[in-house]
Every structure is written in C-alpha cells, then in structure tokens.
Amino acid sequence: MAELSPQYLLDTLAPLADNQLVLAFSGGLDSMVLLHLLSLAQKQHSFSLKAVYINHGISAHANHWADFCKAQCDALGVAFAQQAVVITGQSNLEQKARIARYQALAQYVSTDKHMLLSAHHADDQIESLLLALKRGAGGAGLSGIAAKRPFAAGMLCRPLLVFSRSELEHYAVANKLSWVNDDSNSDCRFERNFIRQHLTPVIKARWPQFQQTATRSMQHIAQLQQLAEHYTRQALAQCVSDAGLLLQPLAELLPLQQDLVLRQWLADFGLNPETQWLTTLKQQVIAARPDAEPLLVLADYQLRRFANTLYVLKPIDVQTPTQTLTWQGEPELALPDDCGCLYISATKQADAIALSATRGQWVFGQLSRRFKPAGAAMSKPLKQWFKLWQVPPWQRLRVPLLLVNGELVAVAGYASSTAPELATAWLHWQR
Numbered sequence: 001m002a003e004l005s006p007q008y009l010l011d012t013l014a015p016l017a018d019n020q021l022v023l024a025f026s027g028g029l030d031s032m033v034l035l036h037l038l039s040l041a042q043k044q045h046s047f048s049l050k051a052v053y054i055n056h057g058i059s060a061h062a063n064h065w066a067d068f069c070k071a072q073c074d075a076l077g078v079a080f081a082q083q084a085v086v087i088t089g090q091s092n093l094e095q096k097a098r099i100a101r102y103q104a105l106a107q108y109v110s111t112d113k114h115m116l117l118s119a120h121h122a123d124d125q126i127e128s129l130l131l132a133l134k135r136g137a138g139g140a141g142l143s144g145i146a147a148k149r150p151f152a153a154g155m156l157c158r159p160l161l162v163f164s165r166s167e168l169e170h171y172a173v174a175n176k177l178s179w180v181n182d183d184s185n186s187d188c189r190f191e192r193n194f195i196r197q198h199l200t201p202v203i204k205a206r207w208p209q210f211q212q213t214a215t216r217s218m219q220h221i222a223q224l225q226q227l228a229e230h231y232t233r234q235a236l237a238q239c240v241s242d243a244g245l246l247l248q249p250l251a252e253l254l255p256l257q258q259d260l261v262l263r264q265w266l267a268d269f270g271l272n273p274e275t276q277w278l279t280t281l282k283q284q285v286i287a288a289r290p291d292a293e294p295l296l297v298l299a300d301y302q303l304r305r306f307a308n309t310l311y312v313l314k315p316i317d318v319q320t321p322t323q324t325l326t327w328q329g330e331p332e333l334a335l336p337d338d339c340g341c342l343y344i345s346a347t348k349q350a351d352a353i354a355l356s357a358t359r360g361q362w363v364f365g366q367l368s369r370r371f372k373p374a375g376a377a378m379s380k381p382l383k384q385w386f387k388l389w390q391v392p393p394w395q396r397l398r399v400p401l402l403l404v405n406g407e408l409v410a411v412a413g414y415a416s417s418t419a420p421e422l423a424t425a426w427l428h429w430q431r
C-alpha cells in the first residue's frame with residue numbers, strides 16, 4: 001500500500017533532474033495536500049516549483065480563493081501565479097471551465113522540462129469511469145485519467161491518483177491544513193457532484209474494494225487501448241496519402257480494424273463521431289456507387305469521396321473564389337479564399353508549367369471554357385480535362401485559370417497551352 005508522503009512523491013516523479021514543476025493549484029483539499037507534500041519534498045531534494053491558480057470567474061468567491069492560494073504559497077515559500085480566463089454562456093460550465101483551464105495552464109508548460117501536476121485522486125478515477133459509461137465512451141474514455149501523459153511542450157502528471165479522497169482528507173487534518181470548499185461542489189446539477197454524493201458512497205459501502213478493482217479494470221483497458229492505437233497507427237500509415245484516406249488499402253483490413261483506422265484518421269482532425277455516424281459514413285459515402293459524389297457533414301467538416309479516396313474538407317476547401325485578379329507580370333500573386341499563391345519565375349521549378357504570356361486575368365470556376373494543352377490533339381471543355389486528370393470536383397472550382405485576350409492559356413498546377421520549349425516564364429502554384 002502506498003503511503004502519502006513527500007518521499008512517495010519524489011519516487012513517483014523521479015528522476016527530477018532539471019525539471020520545472022507547475023502545480024495546478026485550486027486551493028481545494030486535493031491540490032492543497034499536493035502543495036504541502038511538494039513543499040516538504042523540496043526540502044529533501046531541490047527542484048523548481050510554481051503553483052498556478054486559474055480564476056474561472058464563475059463563483060462569486062473566485063477572487064477570495066485566489067487570495068487564499070497566494071497566502072498559502074507565501075506561507076510555504078512556493079512561487080505563485082494566477083491567471084483569469086473568460087467563460088461565456090450558461091450551459092456546460094464544467095466542461096468550458098476545464099477546457100479554458102487547461103489552455104491557460106498550457107502557457108506555463110512551454111518546454112520539455114516543464115511538468116504540470118494536478119491533484120486528481122482515486123475518487124476522480126471512479127467518477128471518470130462512471131461518466132464514460134454514461135456517455136457510452138470507447139476504450140480511451142474507459143481508460144480513466146492517465147497518471148502521466150504529454151501535455152503542451154512537456155508532461156502532465158497526477159501523482160495522487162492512487163489515493164482516495166478520504167486518505168487526502170486524513171493527511172490534511174493530520175497536518176492542520178486549511179483549504180477552500182468550492183460552493184458548487186454540493187450542486188448536484190453538475191454530474192460529477194451527483195456521482196460523488198449519491199453513487200460513490202453507495203458503491204463503496206457495498207463493495208469496499210470497488211475503487212481498486214475498477215482502477216485495475218481501467219488499467220487493463222488502457223493497455224489494450226495503447227496496443228490498439230499502436231497497430232491502428234501502423235495500419236493508418238498504409239492508408240493515408242497527401243490528399244486523403246485511400247479506400248483500397250482500407251478495404252483490405254479486417255472490418256474491426258477499418259473502424260479503428262477511420263476513427264484514428266478522423267481524430268487527427270479533432271473529430272470524434274458517434275458510432276451511428278460512422279455506420280452512415282461507411283454505407284452512404286465509402287460504399288456509394290463509383291460514379292456518385294457522396295457527401296456527409298460532421299461538425300464543421302464535409303466528408304467526400306472521389307476516385308476511391310476519402311477527403312475531410314473544411315468549408316473553405318469547397319468555396320469557389322469569385323474574385324478575378326489582373327496580372328501585370330508580378331512574380332508573386334496571393335490568391336483569395338485560401339487558394340495559396342502563384343509564383344512566376346524565369347527558371348523552371350518542380351511542378352511548374354510553361355508560360356509565354358506575362359499579363360492576363362486570373363479567374364476561377366470557368367469550367368465550360370475550351371482548353372487545348374500543348375501537345376493535345378484538340379481542345380475540350382476544361383471540365384472534361386479535369387475529369388481526365390482525376391481532379392476532385394470541389395478542387396476544380398479552386399484552380400487558378402489564366403485568361404489572355406479572353407482565351408484560357410494555363411490551368412495552374414496542371415497544364416498550359418504553351419509547349420515547354422516555347423516557355424518565356426514558369427508558373428508554380430503553391431496551394
């Protein structure tokens with residue numbers, strides 16, 4: 001059984017070479033205990049420590065808590081900082097406060113030597129598990145709170161995770177510590193408080209070992225999750241290209257693995273869809289007829305499929321610029337609507353196309369104009385060339401087109417009516 005002591009802390013955080021510790025300090029029981037332990041540990045082993053209080057400004061007592069935190073740090077000789085964050089609206093306050101808090105704390109973790117410490121304990125683990133079950137979370141959610149994980153430029157550690165709240169309280173009373181009680185802790189409209197007050201006591205009374213056994217289950221799930229993530233990353237690497245997710249190699253994976261790869265790929269865009277949505281994606285987008293142009297929306301993104309590749313697109317990626325640019329020979333032209341930049345130079349660069357004009361109009365979206373690339377037998381509407389070049393339909397509308405005397409002479413990034421040997425300049429499109 002671990003014993004709550006400065007030595008335990010030093011063992012858990014070792015090796016503390018030139019690390020700079022940042023304590024997320026709310027002034028509540030749990031972080032007060034951690035502050036006290038850290039200040040004692042500093043006497044045994046020198047390390048840099050700063051306590052940071054984030055003022056959410058939600059409670060009428062928030063400023064008073066800030067003063068309390070500062071006074072406690074002063075008394076223990078620990079450096080102190082505070083920062084206010086702005087939380088707007090009335091809904092989801094708990095979650096908004098948490099996101100704003102971690103964003104603010106991230107500023108204090110600016111190098112790989114920085115280690116953020118939070119005072120989460122074993123009761124928080126059970127609450128996290130029950131909340132994860134309630135929302136039907138997957139392996140990552142059911143793994144509970146990680147004892148150590150990368151955070152901002154450094155790490156985030158929770159050295160008190162194995163101790164229960166009552167053990168922390170026992171320590172606080174024995175060491176005559178004082179702490180603030182967040183008035184909102186008794187408000188059972190907040191889910192965590194409801195679990196803390198109504199569920200955990202009943203569970204613990206019936207099964208005193210529940211905390212340990214549930215923690216063990218979470219560790220098992222966490223290990224399986226890590227293993228799954230490792231193999232999923234490997235499989236994903238086989239399926240991604242610069243453009244999107246290649247559906248042919250995806251189809252060769254086991255169905256279960258396909259789901260994990262899709263989820264991991266979407267997670268890299270910050271997307272975490274519900275299972276039903278993923279089923280729709282598979283049925284209506286991935287498995288759509290080859291000539292269909294399926295589209296599914298998720299949060300701010302559009303999922304589209306073209307030429308057996310799946311794309312995640314932001315609204316700007318599918319917007320057709322309406323602006324026309326007059327070009328008078330400038331070597332560099334910034335394009336509207338996030339379409340990148342055009343570079344015109346005397347020497348040929350990679351991906352450059354030949355030009356024989358030095359002025360004209362740059363336009364977008366004029367797909368019915370006829371075009372004859374150098375070397376082609378005849379002219380065709382641009383739409384047909386794009387089809388031939390396998391350009392996804394939404395990208396076709398964002399390709400800069402050069403008109404000279406009303407005639408289409410160059411399609412940036414793809415083709416030009418000027419043969420390379422007749423080039424007087426070279427055009428490179430940086431998307």
Ligand SMILES: Nc1ncnc2c1ncn2[C@@H]1O[C@H](COP(=O)(O)OP(=O)(O)OP(=O)(O)O)[C@@H](O)[C@H]1O
Pocket residue numbers: 023024025026030031052053054055056094098101117118119120124192
């Ligand atoms: N206002 C605050 N300023 C700095 N640190 C805080 C603040 N509030 C909480 N913390 C840190 O976060 C830890 C967990 O606090 P709490 O259980 O209230 O968080 P939570 O809202 O449940 O969110 P989560 O568990 O996801 O971090 C505390 O032990 C403390 O280290």
